[in-house]
Amino acid sequence: MANVTNNRPLSPHLQIYKPIPTMVMSIVHRITGSALYVGTLLVAWWLMAAASGQGSYDWANWVLGSLLGKLVLLGYTWALLHHMLGGFRHFMWDLGYGFGKEFSTKLAIANIIGSLCLTVLVWVIGFLIRF
Numbered sequence: 001m002a003n004v005t006n007n008r009p010l011s012p013h014l015q016i017y018k019p020i021p022t023m024v025m026s027i028v029h030r031i032t033g034s035a036l037y038v039g040t041l042l043v044a045w046w047l048m049a050a051a052s053g054q055g056s057y058d059w060a061n062w063v064l065g066s067l068l069g070k071l072v073l074l075g076y077t078w079a080l081l082h083h084m085l086g087g088f089r090h091f092m093w094d095l096g097y098g099f100g101k102e103f104s105t106k107l108a109i110a111n112i113i114g115s116l117c118l119t120v121l122v123w124v125i126g127f128l129i130r131f
Contacts, residue, residue: 029083089111
């Protein structure tokens with residue numbers, strides 16, 4: 001019996017596939033889920049600082065209010081909203097809807113656009129309420 005796999009890989013890798021929106025959103029959904037663990041630790045740290053006294057709370061606010069802190073919070077906001085919208089997509093699939101190729105691709109694109117728009121909206125509202 002001839003070995004028919006001599007000239008082709010045994011298992012295709014990401015370098016073989018052309019990235020499509022649904023594939024990219026699947027990967028980003030996993031990354032944002034992991035990032036939410038770190039971001040939630042930051043929220044817990046801020047809450048513990050608030051419960052620990054004025055000095056700890058002021059220091060936590062200074063860290064999170066710095067440019068780097070705001071960038072991290074912006075990323076956390078986007079990750080949270082992106083993961084939430086991806087969760088709605090998965091819930092829809094669990095109900096048996098949205099499996100068509102064209103519709104699934106439109107949902108993936110809507111997920112990224114929606115998460116970016118919602119992130120901007122949340123931050124604009126946050127800055128308007130703050131002042």
